[in-house]
Amino acid sequence: MDHIVQNIQGIPLNHYLIFCSIVFAIGVIGVLIRRNVIIIMMSIELMLNSVNLLLAAFSAYRGDASGQVFVFFVMALAAAEVAVGLAIVIMVYRNTKSVDLESLSKLRW
Amino acid sequence: MDNLFILLLFPTLSAIVLSFVKSSSLARGFGLGASLVQLALTIPFVCAFIPNAEVQFEQALPWISTLGISFHIGIDGISLPLVLLTNVLIPLIILSGFRKQHTGSFYALILFMQTGLLLVFTALDAFSFYVGWEIALIPIYFICALWGGPDRIRVNLKFFVYTFLGSIFMLIGIIYLYQQNPNKDFEWTSFIHLILSESEQRWLFWAFFLAFAIKIPILPFHTWQPDTYTNAPAAGTMLLAGIMLKMGVYGLIRWLIPIVPAGVAAYGSLVFVLCIVGIVYASIIAFQQQDAKRLIAYSSIAHVGLISAGVFAWNTTGLQGAILQMVNHGIIVVGLFFVIDILEDRTGTRLLDGLGGLADRMKKLAAFFLIIIMAGIGLPLTNGFIGEFLLLKGLFQVHVWAMAVAGLTLIFGAVYMLRLFQKTMLGPMESKYGAVKDINGYEVLLLGVVVILIIVIGVYPNALLRLSEASVTRLVQQISF
Amino acid sequence: MIELIWLIPLLPLLGFLINGLGQNVLPKPLIGILGSGVVFASFLISCVLFGEVNTARSAGEAGTFTYQLFDWISVGSFNLSFSFLLDPLSAIMLLIVTGIGFLIHLYSYSYMEHDEGFGKFFSYLNLFIFFMLLLVLGSNYLIMFIGWEGVGLCSYLLIGFWYKNVDYSSAAKKAFVMNRIGDLGFLIAVFAIIATFGSLEFGEVLPAAAQLPMGDTALLLITLMLFIAATGKSAQLPLFTWLPDAMAGPTPVSALIHAATMVTAGIYMIARSNILFTLSPITMQIIAVVGLATALLAACIAITQNDIKKVLAYSTVSQLGYMFLGLGVGAFTGAFFHVLTHAFFKALLFLGAGSVIHAMSNEQDMRMMGGLKKKLPITYITMLIGTIAIAGIPPLSGFFSKDEILAYAFFASPVFWVLGFIGALFTAFYMFRLLALTFFGKFRGTEEQKHHVHESPWQMTLPLIVLAVFAAVGGCLNIPAALHGNSWLAQFLAPIFADSQTIAQPFHLEHTTEYILMAASTVGALAMAFYAINTYRRNVSVTDTSKGGVLYKLSYHKFYIDEIYQALVVKPLDAASRAFYKVVDRDGIDRLVHAVGDFFILSGRGIRQVQNGHVGFYIFMMVVGVIAIMVYGFLHV
Structure with missing residues (x-):
C-alpha cells in the first residue's frame, strides 16, 4: 500500500494540478462547443473525473482518506446523473429524432 | 356567545360549507340565512356595548408567539359602527345577487370577504390587521374577475396590483415599527406609545398613507376606482364602495394618525x-x-x-x-x-x-x-x-x-x-x-x-x-x- | 294648548304618508278630502295657538313659547334639540301657511281633478306644508334649515310634476340647484353662528347678538351668508332666474309655493334674525340695493311678457325685491306686512290666472285671450281686486304695506324712494296690462276655446273670493298712525323687533311728508293703470313681438340673463368636466399609473430576451458566472 502512495508522491503535485485543470477545461469547452447531447454528457463526466483525480491526489499527499471517500460519492452521483441524463436523452430522441441540443429550444419566452 | 371570535368564525365556516353548494336556490337561501344569523349574532355585542368604556369584548390568542404575534381583536366606539355596517350590508348585498343564478361559491366569497372586513375593523394587533386587510382583497378579486363586465381581467389586475402595492408599503412600515418596539409585539397599544423621531414618522406616514389613500381612494390615487366599479358585478361594486373603502378611512383613524x-x-x-x-x-x-x-x-x-x-x-x-x-x-x-x-x-x-x-x-x-x-x-x-x-x-x-x-x-x-x-x-x-x-x-x-x-x-x-x-x-x- | 304644536306639522306629514303610499289605491275624493282636511286641521290648531299668543300679547307679555320634542344631534359639547318656537312672528306665518295652504288644497281638488297624478300631487302639497311648517316653527337655525331645504325639495318635485316634459324637469333641477347655492350660504352662516355664539337656538343667539357692537365682523359674515341664502330662496339678484322657470309647475303650486309661502321664507328668516342685520349696516345696505335692483329689473321684464304666469312670476320677484328693500332700510314690520298682503293678493292672482288657464283649456298666452270679463265674472272681479291691491291703490291692502316700505325708504334715502316709486309705476302698468289683455277687448282664442270657456266650479271660486276679501281688507291690519290707525301688526310684532328698534335710528317722518308720498304713489299708480287699460283694451300691437326698440327686446328676452349664466357658468363647468375627465384623469393621472406598470412590462420584455431557449447559451452564461464569482473571490480575499 505504501509504495502506491510513494509512487503518487513521486510525481509532484503540480503535475496533477496542471493535468486536472487541462482535463477540466477540455470538459468545459466540450460542454460549451458541442451540440450533441451525448458528447456533452461525456464532457461532464470528464469534468467530474478530473475533480475525482484531484481529490485522490490531494488525499494521497495529505494522508487523509476523506478525500477518497468523496471520490466514491462523486462516482455514485455521476452514475445516477448519467442514468437520469441518458433517460432524458432517449426521451428527447424519441420525440425529436435527434440528440442535437438546439432542438431543445422550445422552453423560452 | 360573547366571544368576539364567533363573528369571525361564523362567516368563514358558512363560506366553506357554501362553497360546496351547487344548487343556486339552496345557495341563496343558505347565504342569506347565514348572513342574517351573523347579523343576529352581532346584536348581543351592540346591546352589551358600553359607550363610555374603552376597548371591549377583547379576545387574544397567541398566534406566532416567537415573534410576539397574537390574534388580538376587540371593539370600541370607532369600530362598532363599522362592524354594524358590515353585518347589515352583507345580507343586502347577498340579496342583490338573487336575480342571477349563482352557485354557492359566489355567496361563499361574499361571506369570506365579511371575515376579512370584520378582522380589519376589530384587529388590535397590526399583524392581524394586515392579514385581514389582505384577506379582504382575495374574495373581491374573484368576485370581480369571475362575474364582472367585459373588461374585467385587465381592470381587475390593475386594481389588485395597485392596492397591493400600497399594502406592501404598509407592511414595511409595520415591520419597521415592530423592530423599534421594545416589547417585541404587534399590539396597537404598544405601537401608539412608541417613541419615534420626526424623520421616522415622516416616512412612516407615507408608507401607511399610501396603503390607505389607494384604498379610500384620495385624489391622485383614485384612477383604479371608476374602472373597477364599472366592470365589477353589482354585488362586487357594493362591497367595494359600501364597505371596503371604509377600511382605508378606518385605517387613517385607527392606525395612521395615532401612530x-x-x-x-x-x-x-x-x-x-x-x-x-x-x-x-x-x-x-x-x-x-x-x-x-x-x-x-x-x-x-x-x-x-x-x-x-x-x-x-x-x-x-x-x-x-x-x-x-x-x-x-x-x-x-x-x-x-x-x-x-x-x-x-x-x-x-x-x-x-x-x-x-x-x-x-x-x-x-x-x-x-x-x-x-x-x-x-x-x-x-x-x-x-x-x-x-x-x-x-x-x-x-x-x-x-x-x-x-x-x-x-x-x-x-x-x-x-x-x-x-x-x-x-x-x-x-x-x-x-x-x-x-x-x-x-x-x-x-x-x-x-x-x-x-x-x-x-x-x-x-x-x-x-x-x-x-x-x-x-x-x-x-x-x-x- | 302649546302642547298641541307638534300636531301642526305632523298632520300634513301623515297626509303625505297616507296619500303618498295610497295614491294608486285610494279613491280621488278621499285623497282630496284627506289632503285638504289635514291642512285644515292644522289651520284650526294654528288659530287656537294664535289666540294664545294674542292673549299673551294683550296681557303685555312677549308671547313666546318653546316646545322641545327630542335631542336631534349631539356631538361633543354641541347639542341640538328638535324643538319648536311659537311667537308672534311664527304665529302669523302659521296662519298664512295653513290658511292659504288649505284654500289652495281646496282649489287644487278641482284644478287637478283630471290629472293622472292627482294622489301624487296632494301628497307633495302635504309634504310641502309639513316642511314649510318646520321652517316656520323651528326654534333654531338648523330646524329652520330642514324646512328650508325640504321646501326646496317639494318645489323641485312640484315644478317637475309633469315629469314627461324635459323642459319642466330641467326647470325643476335649475330651481333646486340655484336654491342649493343659497343653502350653502345658510350652512356657512350656521357654522359661523355656532362659532360665535355657541348655540343655534333663536332664544340664545338673538339676545346674545344684541350685546355685540355695531359692525362686528363675525356678524358681517353671518348676515352676508344668510342674505345669500335668502337670495336663493326668495329669488333675488343674482339667483332669481329659477323662479320664472318654476312656472312649469301646476298653477296652484305657483300660487302656494312660488308666491305666497316658500319664496317669502328669506324675508321671514331675515325678519327673525333682524338684530343680527341691524348690527351690520353694510349688509343692510347691500340688502336694500339688491332688493331695489331686483324689484326694478323684474318689473322691467314683466312689462313685455306675454305668458300670464310669467308676468305674475316676475311680479313676484319684483315684490320680493320690495320686501328686501324694506328689510334693508329697517322696515321689518313693513316688509313682513308686505309678505302678508302679498301672500293674499299674489295667491289670489295666481289662482285667478289658474282659473283663466283652466277655462281656456291650458292656454297661457295672453295674446290668445281677451274679453273674458263676461264669461268669467267671479274670476274677473276677484282678479281686479288683486290687481288694484298689488298696484298699491288705496284702500286695498297692497297700498298700506308698500307705502310703509316706501316711507322707510324715503327716510333712509330719497333716491331709494324715487327708484321704488318708479318700480311701483311699472307694477301698476304691467298688472293692468295683464288685466286688460285677459279680460277686456275682444276674444282672440280659437272657436273651440270660445265654446269651452266657462266659470270654474265652487272649489276654485271660493278660495278666490276668500282671498279677494283678505286682499281688499288686509291693509287694516296695520294702518299707520298718519292715517289715524293703531298699527296693530307693529304692536303685535313689537317683541320680535324690539332690540333692533332700540339700536336703529328711530323712524320719523312728518305727517305731511307721508301724505305727499302717499298721494304721489296713488296718483302715479292710477295714471299708469288708466294708461295700460287704454293701451291694451283695443288689441293694438299685442300680437307682434318682433317690433320694438332695443329696450323692448332687452326686456322681452329678460336681459339675456339666462344666456349669460349659461355662457359664464354652465358651459365652462361642463367643459371643465369633460376636460378633467379626458385630459387630467384619463390622459394625466391614469397615464402616469399605467406608466409605472408599463415600465415593468417593458423592462421585462427587454430582459426576457436572455431566455432564448438555447441550452448552450445557458451553460455558457453559467460558466461565465462561475468564472466571475471566482475572479471576485480572488480579488477580495
Whole structure:
C-alpha cells in the first residue's frame, strides 16, 4: 500500500494540478462547443473525473482518506446523473429524432 | 356567545360549507340565512356595548408567539359602527345577487370577504390587521374577475396590483415599527406609545398613507376606482364602495394618525388640501359622465374626499361626522348601485343617453331612487345630511375657506345626482321600454330597508353618534398634533 | 294648548304618508278630502295657538313659547334639540301657511281633478306644508334649515310634476340647484353662528347678538351668508332666474309655493334674525340695493311678457325685491306686512290666472285671450281686486304695506324712494296690462276655446273670493298712525323687533311728508293703470313681438340673463368636466399609473430576451458566472 502512495508522491503535485485543470477545461469547452447531447454528457463526466483525480491526489499527499471517500460519492452521483441524463436523452430522441441540443429550444419566452 | 371570535368564525365556516353548494336556490337561501344569523349574532355585542368604556369584548390568542404575534381583536366606539355596517350590508348585498343564478361559491366569497372586513375593523394587533386587510382583497378579486363586465381581467389586475402595492408599503412600515418596539409585539397599544423621531414618522406616514389613500381612494390615487366599479358585478361594486373603502378611512383613524402624529403634523395639511381638491375635482367630472355607474363612482370619490378631510381635521365633530358618514355612504351607495343594477337588468344599458322616462313604468323604483338620491345630496331628515353637516362643521373649525370649498359638494352633488335622476327617470318614455316591469319582491325589500335606514338615521342620528362619542373624544384628546 | 304644536306639522306629514303610499289605491275624493282636511286641521290648531299668543300679547307679555320634542344631534359639547318656537312672528306665518295652504288644497281638488297624478300631487302639497311648517316653527337655525331645504325639495318635485316634459324637469333641477347655492350660504352662516355664539337656538343667539357692537365682523359674515341664502330662496339678484322657470309647475303650486309661502321664507328668516342685520349696516345696505335692483329689473321684464304666469312670476320677484328693500332700510314690520298682503293678493292672482288657464283649456298666452270679463265674472272681479291691491291703490291692502316700505325708504334715502316709486309705476302698468289683455277687448282664442270657456266650479271660486276679501281688507291690519290707525301688526310684532328698534335710528317722518308720498304713489299708480287699460283694451300691437326698440327686446328676452349664466357658468363647468375627465384623469393621472406598470412590462420584455431557449447559451452564461464569482473571490480575499 505504501509504495502506491510513494509512487503518487513521486510525481509532484503540480503535475496533477496542471493535468486536472487541462482535463477540466477540455470538459468545459466540450460542454460549451458541442451540440450533441451525448458528447456533452461525456464532457461532464470528464469534468467530474478530473475533480475525482484531484481529490485522490490531494488525499494521497495529505494522508487523509476523506478525500477518497468523496471520490466514491462523486462516482455514485455521476452514475445516477448519467442514468437520469441518458433517460432524458432517449426521451428527447424519441420525440425529436435527434440528440442535437438546439432542438431543445422550445422552453423560452 | 360573547366571544368576539364567533363573528369571525361564523362567516368563514358558512363560506366553506357554501362553497360546496351547487344548487343556486339552496345557495341563496343558505347565504342569506347565514348572513342574517351573523347579523343576529352581532346584536348581543351592540346591546352589551358600553359607550363610555374603552376597548371591549377583547379576545387574544397567541398566534406566532416567537415573534410576539397574537390574534388580538376587540371593539370600541370607532369600530362598532363599522362592524354594524358590515353585518347589515352583507345580507343586502347577498340579496342583490338573487336575480342571477349563482352557485354557492359566489355567496361563499361574499361571506369570506365579511371575515376579512370584520378582522380589519376589530384587529388590535397590526399583524392581524394586515392579514385581514389582505384577506379582504382575495374574495373581491374573484368576485370581480369571475362575474364582472367585459373588461374585467385587465381592470381587475390593475386594481389588485395597485392596492397591493400600497399594502406592501404598509407592511414595511409595520415591520419597521415592530423592530423599534421594545416589547417585541404587534399590539396597537404598544405601537401608539412608541417613541419615534420626526424623520421616522415622516416616512412612516407615507408608507401607511399610501396603503390607505389607494384604498379610500384620495385624489391622485383614485384612477383604479371608476374602472373597477364599472366592470365589477353589482354585488362586487357594493362591497367595494359600501364597505371596503371604509377600511382605508378606518385605517387613517385607527392606525395612521395615532401612530405617526408628527408625520401628520408635517404632511396632514397637504393631504387635507388633496382631499378637498378631490371633492371638487371628482364632482365636476361626475357632471358629464354617461355611464351611470361611473357617475356614482366619481360621486363616491367626492364623498369619501369629504370624509377623509373630516378625519384630517381631527376634531370631535369632524371625526364623528366621518364615522357617521362612512355608515351613511355605505347604505346610500348600496341603494344607488342596486337601482342602477335594476335599470341595467330591465333596459340592458347603463348609459344615460339611452335611458329616460322610466318613472312612467317604474313608479315604485322612482320613489325609492329619489329618496336615495336625496340622501346622497344630503337633504335634511336623511342620513346624508347629518354626516355632511358634522363633517363641514368639523372643517369649519379648522378653516372657513376649506369648509366653503368642500361645501361646494352641496351644489355640485345636486347637479350630478339630479342629472342622473332626470336622465333615467324623467322625460318622455322611450317606446322600447314599454314593457319594462316595476320592481317587486326582494327588490322592494332591499330598497325598503335602505330607505328606512336612511330616514331613521336622518331623524335620530344620536343612536349611532352616542356609540362612538366617547371613543372619539378620548382619541382626540389623546392624540394631538 | 302649546302642547298641541307638534300636531301642526305632523298632520300634513301623515297626509303625505297616507296619500303618498295610497295614491294608486285610494279613491280621488278621499285623497282630496284627506289632503285638504289635514291642512285644515292644522289651520284650526294654528288659530287656537294664535289666540294664545294674542292673549299673551294683550296681557303685555312677549308671547313666546318653546316646545322641545327630542335631542336631534349631539356631538361633543354641541347639542341640538328638535324643538319648536311659537311667537308672534311664527304665529302669523302659521296662519298664512295653513290658511292659504288649505284654500289652495281646496282649489287644487278641482284644478287637478283630471290629472293622472292627482294622489301624487296632494301628497307633495302635504309634504310641502309639513316642511314649510318646520321652517316656520323651528326654534333654531338648523330646524329652520330642514324646512328650508325640504321646501326646496317639494318645489323641485312640484315644478317637475309633469315629469314627461324635459323642459319642466330641467326647470325643476335649475330651481333646486340655484336654491342649493343659497343653502350653502345658510350652512356657512350656521357654522359661523355656532362659532360665535355657541348655540343655534333663536332664544340664545338673538339676545346674545344684541350685546355685540355695531359692525362686528363675525356678524358681517353671518348676515352676508344668510342674505345669500335668502337670495336663493326668495329669488333675488343674482339667483332669481329659477323662479320664472318654476312656472312649469301646476298653477296652484305657483300660487302656494312660488308666491305666497316658500319664496317669502328669506324675508321671514331675515325678519327673525333682524338684530343680527341691524348690527351690520353694510349688509343692510347691500340688502336694500339688491332688493331695489331686483324689484326694478323684474318689473322691467314683466312689462313685455306675454305668458300670464310669467308676468305674475316676475311680479313676484319684483315684490320680493320690495320686501328686501324694506328689510334693508329697517322696515321689518313693513316688509313682513308686505309678505302678508302679498301672500293674499299674489295667491289670489295666481289662482285667478289658474282659473283663466283652466277655462281656456291650458292656454297661457295672453295674446290668445281677451274679453273674458263676461264669461268669467267671479274670476274677473276677484282678479281686479288683486290687481288694484298689488298696484298699491288705496284702500286695498297692497297700498298700506308698500307705502310703509316706501316711507322707510324715503327716510333712509330719497333716491331709494324715487327708484321704488318708479318700480311701483311699472307694477301698476304691467298688472293692468295683464288685466286688460285677459279680460277686456275682444276674444282672440280659437272657436273651440270660445265654446269651452266657462266659470270654474265652487272649489276654485271660493278660495278666490276668500282671498279677494283678505286682499281688499288686509291693509287694516296695520294702518299707520298718519292715517289715524293703531298699527296693530307693529304692536303685535313689537317683541320680535324690539332690540333692533332700540339700536336703529328711530323712524320719523312728518305727517305731511307721508301724505305727499302717499298721494304721489296713488296718483302715479292710477295714471299708469288708466294708461295700460287704454293701451291694451283695443288689441293694438299685442300680437307682434318682433317690433320694438332695443329696450323692448332687452326686456322681452329678460336681459339675456339666462344666456349669460349659461355662457359664464354652465358651459365652462361642463367643459371643465369633460376636460378633467379626458385630459387630467384619463390622459394625466391614469397615464402616469399605467406608466409605472408599463415600465415593468417593458423592462421585462427587454430582459426576457436572455431566455432564448438555447441550452448552450445557458451553460455558457453559467460558466461565465462561475468564472466571475471566482475572479471576485480572488480579488477580495
